[in-house]
Amino acid sequence: MLRKVDKHSGVPAYLQIVNMIKSEILLGNLQKGSQLSSIRELQQIFDVNINTVLKALEKLKSEGYIEAEQGVGYFIKKDFDVDKKIIEIIKTCVAKLKDNSIDYYTAILIFEEVWKNE
Amino acid sequence: MLRKVDKHSGVPAYLQIVNMIKSEILLGNLQKGSQLSSIRELQQIFDVNINTVLKALEKLKSEGYIEAEQGVGYFIKKDFDVDKKIIEIIKTCVAKLKDNSIDYYTAILIFEEVWKNE
């Protein structure tokens, strides 16, 4: 789901955009050959400057996720979708955490720390 | 566990420092009254400039996590530790993901997307 960038998260906007589009590909919501919305539409969706969109698309292109056709649009270049099993594991975990009314930021902090320490 | 900042993650160094220290508090590894390492030691641990450490400590102070005593040091101001149950849920999830040899970056991307969409 492509959504507004969080301008207070500290993470650069162009990286948030890269991450959202990568997520869509990983989750299988954007498949090989799909066309992205136009740059000027993406600019509105993410609520950033056109140059910020361009910077994100440039990075995705350099990493092989998308390709550009001048005058036509941007297209998904490869499928990178992840094993459904992985998604289920994460969905189950997120559901449990939400049951315990933990907030996203705290959850991420602990997730990162646990990951890097075990 | 306080460790070197990742200079290629895109996340500003001072925020990574804030996050690491918050994590230690949330996990109960730093408790009320504990003294942090000195600024000049932290500078070496995180591998950043002293001003970057200061910016992080300033933010933690403004959020009520720590307090300063001039000439003495920085101290944890409150306990914010999280329910052990939460930590167990996350540990279990991380273990399962590692069993499936998924990398950290992919895991975080999916985690964020699942959290924000369900």
Place this chain on the structure above:
DNA sequence: TATACTGTTATATAATTATATAACACTAGA
């Protein structure tokens, strides 16, 4: 009191990130 630790304040410089704005080039369809 002298010293070696603490934290604090300040200035200058550079790289990165984001914005505003404009113009240009290619493509598809009326």
Place this chain on the structure above:
DNA sequence: TCTAGTGTTATATAATTATATAACAGTATA
């Protein structure tokens, strides 16, 4: 061919982030 939509390139400006470096101020202890 004209037009409206694509992507592309460019310039200028500002805010944020990070560095290097120096000096100052408080605390504890030998």
